[in-house]
Amino acid sequence: MDAAKRAQLEQNTRYEPGDIEARVFAEWMEGGYFHPDATGAPEENFSVAIPPPNVTGALHMGHALNGSMQDALVRLNRMRGRNTLWILGTDHAGIATQAVVEKELRAEGRTRQELGRETFVERVWEWKEEYGSRIVEQYKRLGASCDYERERFTLDAGYVKAVYKVFKQLYDKGYIYRDNYMVNWDPGTRSAISDLEVENREVTDSLFSIDYPVQGSDRVLSVATVRPETMLADTAVAVNPEDERYADLVGQFCVLPLVGRKLPIIADAYVDPEFGTGVLKITPGHDMNDFEIGRRHGLDEITVIGPDGLLNGEAGEFEGLSVSEAQRAIAARLRDKGVLRDEQPYTHAVPFSHRSGERIEPLISLQWFCRMEELAAPAIKVVEEDEVRIRPEQWKRVYLNWMKEIRPWCVSRQLWWGHQIPVWYCGDCEETIVAEVAPEKCPACDGTTLVQDEDVLDTWFSSALWPFATLGWPDDTPELRAFYPTSFLTTAREILFLWVARMVMMGIEFPGDIPFRDVYVHSVIQARDGRRMSKSLGTGIDPLEEIDERGADALRFGLLAMSSTQDVRYSDAKVEQGADLANKLYNASRLILLNAAEVESAPRTARLEDRWLLSRLERTIASVTEKLETYDFSHAVQEAYAFVYGDLCDWYLEIVKPRLYEGEEDVSATLLYALERVLGLLHPTMPFVTEELWSFHPARDGHLVVHPFPSADESLFDPDAEDEVAEEIALTRSLRAWRDLVGVPAKAVLPAVIDGMAPSEFVGRLSRFAFDGVGSDPVASVGPVRVLASDALDAGAVEARLGKRREELLAEIERGERKLGNKGFVSKAPGEVVEEERGKLARYQKELDDLGAG
RNA sequence: GGGCGCGUAGCUCAGUGGGAGAGCGCUCGCUUCACACGCGAGAGGUCGCUGGUUCGAAACCAGCCGUGCCCACCA
Numbered sequence: 001m002d003a004a005k006r007a008q009l010e011q012n013t014r015y016e017p018g019d020i021e022a023r024v025f026a027e028w029m030e031g032g033y034f035h036p037d038a039t040g041a042p043e044e045n046f047s048v049a050i051p052p053p054n055v056t057g058a059l060h061m062g063h064a065l066n067g068s069m070q071d072a073l074v075r076l077n078r079m080r081g082r083n084t085l086w087i088l089g090t091d092h093a094g095i096a097t098q099a100v101v102e103k104e105l106r107a108e109g110r111t112r113q114e115l116g117r118e119t120f121v122e123r124v125w126e127w128k129e130e131y132g133s134r135i136v137e138q139y140k141r142l143g144a145s146c147d148y149e150r151e152r153f154t155l156d157a158g159y160v161k162a163v164y165k166v167f168k169q170l171y172d173k174g175y176i177y178r179d180n181y182m183v184n185w186d187p188g189t190r191s192a193i194s195d196l197e198v199e200n201r202e203v204t205d206s207l208f209s210i211d212y213p214v215q216g217s218d219r220v221l222s223v224a225t226v227r228p229e230t231m232l233a234d235t236a237v238a239v240n241p242e243d244e245r246y247a248d249l250v251g252q253f254c255v256l257p258l259v260g261r262k263l264p265i266i267a268d269a270y271v272d273p274e275f276g277t278g279v280l281k282i283t284p285g286h287d288m289n290d291f292e293i294g295r296r297h298g299l300d301e302i303t304v305i306g307p308d309g310l311l312n313g314e315a316g317e318f319e320g321l322s323v324s325e326a327q328r329a330i331a332a333r334l335r336d337k338g339v340l341r342d343e344q345p346y347t348h349a350v351p352f353s354h355r356s357g358e359r360i361e362p363l364i365s366l367q368w369f370c371r372m373e374e375l376a377a378p379a380i381k382v383v384e385e386d387e388v389r390i391r392p393e394q395w396k397r398v399y400l401n402w403m404k405e406i407r408p409w410c411v412s413r414q415l416w417w418g419h420q421i422p423v424w425y426c427g428d429c430e431e432t433i434v435a436e437v438a439p440e441k442c443p444a445c446d447g448t449t450l451v452q453d454e455d456v457l458d459t460w461f462s463s464a465l466w467p468f469a470t471l472g473w474p475d476d477t478p479e480l481r482a483f484y485p486t487s488f489l490t491t492a493r494e495i496l497f498l499w500v501a502r503m504v505m506m507g508i509e510f511p512g513d514i515p516f517r518d519v520y521v522h523s524v525i526q527a528r529d530g531r532r533m534s535k536s537l538g539t540g541i542d543p544l545e546e547i548d549e550r551g552a553d554a555l556r557f558g559l560l561a562m563s564s565t566q567d568v569r570y571s572d573a574k575v576e577q578g579a580d581l582a583n584k585l586y587n588a589s590r591l592i593l594l595n596a597a598e599v600e601s602a603p604r605t606a607r608l609e610d611r612w613l614l615s616r617l618e619r620t621i622a623s624v625t626e627k628l629e630t631y632d633f634s635h636a637v638q639e640a641y642a643f644v645y646g647d648l649c650d651w652y653l654e655i656v657k658p659r660l661y662e663g664e665e666d667v668s669a670t671l672l673y674a675l676e677r678v679l680g681l682l683h684p685t686m687p688f689v690t691e692e693l694w695s696f697h698p699a700r701d702g703h704l705v706v707h708p709f710p711s712a713d714e715s716l717f718d719p720d721a722e723d724e725v726a727e728e729i730a731l732t733r734s735l736r737a738w739r740d741l742v743g744v745p746a747k748a749v750l751p752a753v754i755d756g757m758a759p760s761e762f763v764g765r766l767s768r769f770a771f772d773g774v775g776s777d778p779v780a781s782v783g784p785v786r787v788l789a790s791d792a793l794d795a796g797a798v799e800a801r802l803g804k805r806r807e808e809l810l811a812e813i814e815r816g817e818r819k820l821g822n823k824g825f826v827s828k829a830p831g832e833v834v835e836e837e838r839g840k841l842a843r844y845q846k847e848l849d850d851l852g853a854g
Numbered sequence: 855g856g857g858c859g860c861g862u863a864g865c866u867c868a869g870u871g872g873g874a875g876a877g878c879g880c881u882c883g884c885u886u887c888a889c890a891c892g893c894g895a896g897a898g899g900u901c902g903c904u905g906g907u908u909c910g911a912a913a914c915c916a917g918c919c920g921u922g923c924c925c926a927c928c929a
Contacts, residue, residue, distance in 0.1 A: 013889065200926085207929080224929055272928050280929055289927040349926085394858065398924075401857080405925095493924080528866090530922090550891095561877085564867075566859065567922075571866050573878040580877095580891055587889035594888080635868080638876070653888080661887090733895090740895040746884050766894095815873080824909030825872095833872055833910095840873085 001593065001696055009594055009696060015586035017551025017579075021688045025140060028691075033705050035149045036083050038478035046077035047085040047483035049467045049516075050139075050146060051491055051499070052154065054093035055128050056100050059138035061525045061533055061570065062492055064543040065563060067144045068556040068685070069490045069522060069633055074145055075684040076628055077487075079709035085483050086145060087470045089152030090132060094418040094459040095189055095355045101127050101417075117416050124417050128153075141544060143552045143687045145705070150479075152470040154462045155419070162469040163462050164422045164436040166510060171434045176370050176411070178423075178432075182291040183410050185363040187309035188356020191414040192367050194458060195407065196498045198360055200349040207346035208331060209276070211339040212237055212254040215262065221246070221254055222341055224276035226348070227286070228334065229326040231256065232315050233302040234263055236282040238293060241267035243278050257339045258330070259316075268293050288362050301364055307414075309361060323361070368412040368421060368455070375505040376406045388504060388514050391631060392565050395493060395521040402497050411458045418456030425451050464502035467515035474510075484511055488518035490631075496521065520631045524567045525559065533570070541570055553686035554579035557641075560633040560685055581641050582689040585682070588649050589693045592671045597663040601672035601699040603716060609760065610670045612725035613652045615718040616643065617674050621681055622712035628684065637685050644678060651729060655762040672699065677710040684709075728759050731783055735767035738782045742801050748792035755784040781850045802851060809848045816841035 001009075028034065036045075048070055053063055070086065078084040101124045102112055112120040132153070139146060152159065170176040183192040208228050211220040221237055237254050239246040246265070254263045263282075270293055271280045284294025285303040294301060306312040311321050318326050334340040351360035380403045382388045383396060390396040412421060424433045428447030433439050441448045462469075467486050471479040485507070491500055500519055507515030526532060527539035534540060546555045557578025562571045605611050620643040627636035652674075653660075659667040676699050683690040683704050694704040701707075744750060746768075753773040764771050769785065778786035780798050787793070819825055819837055826834055 014891070015889090226929070270927080275928050287927085287929080289929080292927080346929095348928090398858075402925080496924095524923090526922095562867075566867095569866060571877080573866065576891080577877055580889095583889065583891055587892085589888085591888035638868085642876085649888085650893085654893095657888095737895060740883070743883090746894085747886085812873095819873090819910085822909060826909080828909045829872070836872085 001698065005696055006594070009590050013587070013590075015583045015689060017553065017582065017688060018548075020692050021141075021143070021547075021552055024688050024691050025143065027703065028145065028705055029148070031703055031705070033078070033703065034086070034145045034147050036085050036147070038085075038482040040083045040482055042481075042483060042485055044082065045084065045482055046074070046082040047486045048074055048087070048488060049470055049486050050086065050088040050144075051489070051495070052089050052091040052152075052463065052466060053135045054096055055090045055132040055135070055153075056093055056096045057135050059135055059142070059543050060535075061541060061543055061559070063135075063139075064142055064555060065522060065525055065559045066490050066492070067139060067142050068559050069520070069563070069631070071142070071144050071556075071687070072560070072628060072633060072684040073488065075687060075705065076625075076709055078145070078705065079680065079683065079707060081708065083482070085147055085150070085479075087150055087152065087483075088136065088139065088144070088146035088148070089154070089470060090135065091459060091463055092128075092153065092155040092418060094413060094415050094456060095191070095193075097124060097128070098415050098417040099189070099355075112416065120416055138544060141547050141552060143556065145687070150470075154459075154466075154469075158472065158475075159462065159465075159469050160419060161436070162465050162473055163419045163457065165474050166465060166506065167422050167457070167461075168434050168436050169510075170370060173374075175372075175374065176368060178366065178368050180364055180366050181369065181408075181410075182288055182362050182364050183367050184351065184353075185307065185361045185365065186353035186356050186358060187307070187361050188353055188358035189415070190307055192365060192410055192412065193353060193355060193360075194410050194460070196460075197354045198351045199354050201352050202347060203350040204345055204347045205350070206331075207342075207344045208334075208340060209342035210257065210281075210334055211341055212257065212263070212279075212281070214249060214265075215253040215255055217252075219249070220339075221249070221265070221279045222277045223279045223281040225281055226346060227283075227327070228330045229311070229318075229323055230283045230286040230304065231281060231330070232259060232311075232318065233283045233285040233304040234259075234261070234281050235284055235294065235300045235302060236264050236266050236297065238266045238268045238271050238280045238282050239278060240271040240273040241269060243271075243273040245273075245278065257337060258333055264297075264299075266293075266297050266299075268296065285364055286362055291362070291364065303364060305361055305363065307363065307365070309358075367410050368423075368453075369408045370411050371408050372406040372505070375509055376403045378508045379403060379501065379504040382504065382508065382514050387517075388519060389517065390519045390521065392521065395496060395519075398493075399496060399501060403501060409458075411461050412453075412455040413458055414454075415456050418459060419462055421453040421455050421457060423453040425453070427451060460498055460502060463499055464506040465510070467503055467507060468511045480511070484515075485513050486516045488520060489516045490520045490522055492524060493521045518631075523564050525562065526567055526569050528570050528572070530569050546575060550575055550579040551582060551688065553582050553689045557581060557637050557686055560637045561641075563634050577641065578637075578686070581644060582686060584644060584649060585678070585686075585689055585693060588644070588653060589675060589696065591653060591660070592675050593696050593698075595660045595663070596668035596672055596698075597665050598698070599665045599669045599672070601676050601697075602669045603673050603713075604666040604670045605716070605718075606666055608721055609652065609655050609725060609762070610666060611716075611718045611721035613647065613674060614670065614716045615722050616647045617677060618712045618714065618716045620647075621677060621710050622714075624681055625709075625712065633685075640678075640682055640685070644682075648674065648678070654766060655760075658765075672697070679704060680707055680710045683707075725760075728763050731759060731785070732763050732767045734782050735763070735769055735785060738780070738787075738801065739768070742780075742797045743794060744792050748790075750792060751788040751790055753778070753786045753788065755786070781847070783847070806848065806851055809844050809851070812844045813841060813848065816844065 074084055074086045184198050186193050205226040207224055207226055209222050209224050211222050213220050234256050249265045250267045252265050256263050282290045282293055284291045284299050284301045304311055304314045309323060311318045311326050313319055353360055383399055390399055422435060424439055426442035426447050427449030429445035431442050431444040468484055471484050473480055503515045531539050554575050558575030561574045562568050603614050624636045624640050656667045679690040679694050691704045694700055749768045749770050752769045752771050754771045776789040779789045780787045780802055
């Protein structure tokens with residue numbers, strides 16, 4: 001350590017992450033540590049594809065947690081010498097990004113329609129160029145060791161190539177098809193959205209009962225509906241085939257009130273005879289179930305609600321009304337006609353758009369779909385057989401249940417921002433051409449009036465290719481050969497279906513191998529009050545503010561420590577704990593580095609206390625490492641914390657201070673060794689402070705980021721030393737507690753004698769007892785220690801403490817005797833448990849005897 | 855309607871068959887020459903309720919109460 005660095009350590013008594021983090025990160029980037037060569041095989045390499053954040057986004061706590069977990073494993077493996085690649089990039093996020101830019105346009109008083117498609121898309125690209133890199137910069141603040149030189153975007157040229165190739169191949173296999181089908185229409189974005197983008201909310205509507213007269217009869221069928229406005233599109237009335245009440249009417253007709261249309265009365269098992277009157281009006285144009293019933297029975301499909309959410313020309317006099325206006329108007333008309341039999345409040349689940357928040361309008365429209373059964377089959381198999389391991393285990397079942405009931409995926413979106421569907425229609429001969437690149441002319445008629453499909457693909461269609469498209473697929477790139485399949489994926493459970501499942505399917509279908517070996521589904525960090533962290537609720541906590549305030553290491557430690565298999569509330573205390581740990585490491589390092597003799601960092605085992613520390617250290621390394629490897633981040637970091645605070649700082653450093661100040665070589669070597677290993681152990685989770693401290697370490701031969709990760713040295717495990725020192729520590733604590741409870745002045749050194757073998761020197765020093773046996777009569781016992789009378793002792797307090805201890809012991813002895821007096825316990829409990837109980841009883845009995853009768 | 859969780863110290867959470875733990879907060883004592891973002895000590899819990907299994911239950915089983923999330927085509 002040169003003089004300047006030494007002065008730096010001497011002067012600053014606190015760890016200040018602010019400037020250090022930026023400097024250390026710059027050193028990593030300069031060193032090129034995050035940019036591996038594309039060499040080696042995937043089995044020996046380590047690679048991760050980051051869940052790509054939306055370009056519209058800013059780093060939120062979900063990213064920060066997810067990033068902390070990935071970085072911990074990426075750094076661990078990089079330190080282990082594996083060729084390690086962490087790919088990052090952003091997602092074009094069709095709807096979300098288009099919405100942001102449209103909002104900007106609105107503020108200028110313009111619309112995207114005024115601009116036209118081409119200009120609008122250019123405008124979104126400009127927006128992306130200006131703001132799209134913000135989130136990547138924010139990942140750097142977190143310390144994420146991604147390969148920033150291999151950044152990808154789901155709309156960059158190579159990616160488009162991959163998407164088009166996939167579309168074409170799926171089309172050629174017959175999986176992708178175009179059909180008039182009922183979709184979830186979002187009037188807010190005026191686009192179809194997939195089932196997964198729909199969220200159901202509890203809503204209280206009115207349940208109307210409307211009388212439909214049976215033709216040529218005076219009977220009426222009363223039907224219940226929450227959507228009378230769709231009755232204009234009714235094309236049948238259905239009853240359950242088993243329902244005897246209506247058996248005679250099946251095959252006859254009703255008359256649709258207000259419209260006068262003849263509606264066949266059909267029988268379909270979907271109808272629940274128990275619900276309402278057991279009669280269901282069928283509106284194939286505006287209800288998902290009715291649509292399916294309609295297709296089964298060959299019913300007409302009438303559309304009365306347009307894509308704008310307004311009633312169309314089919315609605316006659318109601319044309320132009322909004323859905324809710326139409327509902328009121330129609331209900332009023334039905335009331336006038338005396339056919340509105342009943343109206344009741346009714347609470348049920350109603351689909352809403354996850355995107356716009358508007359109520360979904362099921363509409364029939366011409367869309368592109370992808371059938372999923374064939375793609376799902378192998379994706380089910382690999383998870384069932386644990387080739388792809390989903391952890392925690394419960395999410396494996398959730399994945400499989402969903403996959404086994406998979407439905408066709410509506411992949412087209414009526415947007416402008418995204419991958420425009422690679423389908424062209426010939427204006428001359430009506431040929432449909434699906435191609436990976438825009439065709440020059442129609443292959444059927446050589447016509448050149450080709451028009452590309454207006455729609456774009458669902459954003460998740462391109463995200464599904466992420467793990468391999470980012471590595472250069474479909475080209476046979478060195479990256480693909482070296483890093484695919486990737487090693488693992490961390491994700492929030494909300495995108496298990498939306499993204500993870502689809503990556504598995506596409507990975508198997510295209511590059512021909514699973515996209516990752518392990519999927520770890522992490523918990524969700526909620527706001528401090530237990531609500532969802534969300535921008536719109538105002539409950540979000542900004543990771544960048546936390547980093548500014550307490551440092552990236554503190555935030556990373558905090559997030560990992562609070563993470564769990566269940567959702568948890570954000571805990572400032574855990575982040576604070578991380579900041580405290582960084583400061584503790586810094587100060588422990590100061591103590592060691594400024595005082596150690598000039599020796600080589602190495603374990604020295606001549607002395608008991610050193611063997612104890614080394615054994616504790618190596619066990620901690622083994623345990624923390626094992627927890628990191630099994631995604632148990634929370635216990636990993638908390639265990640490391642406990643070692644640093646407890647074993648290392650509270651005990652070992654206090655025990656060896658005299659030796660350290662003397663510049664003794666054994667303790668210097670051991671401390672340098674322990675520090676080196678602790679910094680390495682903590683580097684994956686707290687990279688900045690550990691890298692910074694490493695820069696002061698005499699053993700340093702390069703950056704810690706590529707220093708070998710410590711591997712537990714079992715030859716240093718020493719159970720005897722651990723037991724022996726643990727006992728001495730326990731004795732020290734009892735002595736300190738006794739002093740405190742008896743109210744001995746803090747500085748007073750109490751004379752005492754001790755039974756049996758003399759304990760280590762530190763017991764007396766750290767408890768401020770002098771075991772030299774001079775003084776008067778013993779006045780109290782603490783374990784094997786006889787405290788002698790002295791001026792510092794208050795006789796009354798000593799007596800009170802003695803009495804209290806006696807009571808405690810009597811209670812313990814009673815408990816032990818009761819337990820050992822239980823015949824069932826003695827005969828059925830394992831022998832060692834019984835023995836342990838006997839031992840405890842004997843110890844308590846002895847302590848009581850030593851205290852005297854009082 | 856189905857599925858999955860959760861209910862442990864004032865707060866946030868660990869603990870999954872042998873004497874209740876951590877961090878924060880609280881109380882008391884320490885300006886001890888690494889750190890007052892510190893050190894030492896302590897108080898605080900019939901482990902949601904009721905039954906059951908067991909020599910032994912916070913943990914396993916059943917029921918109930920409370921609470922959260924996911925999935926779902928009963929109008």
